[in-house]
Amino acid sequence: MNQLAPETRDWLTANHFTVQDEARWIAALTHGSLGEKRDYQRLEFLGDRVLGLTIADWLFVRNPGAEGQLAQRLNALVSKANCAAVAAQLGASDHIRLGKQAREDGAAKSVNVLGDVMESLLGANFLDAGFDATRDLIRTLWASQVEGDTGRSKHPKSALQEWAAGSGYRTPEYELVDRSGPDHSLRFTVRVTVHKVGQAEATENSKREAETAAAKAFMETYG
Template sequence: MKLSADLQAFEARIGHTFQRPELLLRAVTHSSVSSPTRKDNQRLEFLGDRVLGLVMAQALLSKDKGASEGQLAPRFNALVRKETCADVARQIGLGEVLKLGRSEMVSGGRRKQALLGDAMEAVIAAVYLDGGLEAARDLILTHWGKRVDKVETDARDAKTSLQEWAQARGQQPPTYSEVARSGPDHAPVFTIAVTLESGESAQATAGAKRQAEQSAAKALLARLAPEKD
């Protein structure tokens, strides 16, 4: 089979030309548009998650040969979580080539974090099945890029770090509140405020509450950095 022009352009962006192009087509097919003759990407997603995990585990072990399991685990989790997969998906324009049903398109499916993260894992699996582990490793290490190099500083969950900071100073855990919500129901935007018992606060805006909470916590931590030192 011959891929459409947009999928051929996507091949160029990810750096892999498929010998079995039907694998790529399946990887970008969401369950909302699947049929008995058109398989979706859910099984590929399952496989891709495992391939990504193996490649990331090997990369982290090679990068820091003296790190303990306790040090490696949060770095690993930061690299393989859905948020990171979705970020990579946006970076390579995966949302633009997804095959979605009308309901998903109307509800902003091409921008949904969970959907993008799942599709990214499916693409990894498609490359693995088409070209083997080396091809999948090349894809992952190329497009995860500097994330592997800087993961040690980014691995800690910002909300957890802020809570530990507060508790170390005898304060109650920080509180999070929704300050504003805008946008249509299918693509809301949340503004979240985080406040410490001592009065310091920060706000952040994102398309998901969890992401906004993390960003607000990270912003407040950055403001408190001189005190941390």
């Protein structure tokens, strides 16, 4: 297939993508289940980086928060699930090229496939239109998430876990390192560790509160 289906080209144009090299856009919408030479994997790799830089720059300018807060929001906004949500809102499922079995298995609506396709479309747009145009496109497509609550006000333990996963680190480990004081006024000290990153400790009136405070301290130091 060397030409985009007319309805797919119209859909891309209507959503402000810049279509020049049709073979590139066909690849951006092609799942590996078709067994074709070009699918969306390489473009996905590129689009992921363009998206990450754009959102990081956007958050840095708009939000005066600490690094940990920025990292929390960045990870949520560029996550596979959030990319999939943007793709679904655009109606991408109707234009993904899939093998018969993959389509029957519902791959067109899966979070992994939709997330990958969204990133591959951004990669294709970067190659056809350049960074500035793709940055402006991302700012349009992600506006409601950036201006809304995506990635905000998460529980510190959830935020730390998402940060670790998004950064390629192991799951955080919590350890009770001290318990002191009389029964009516116990104090618990908890240490949280992320392998190859560091540790943080906090002391509170309950183990749960100490874990939460340790996670918050970790994100403020390393996030």
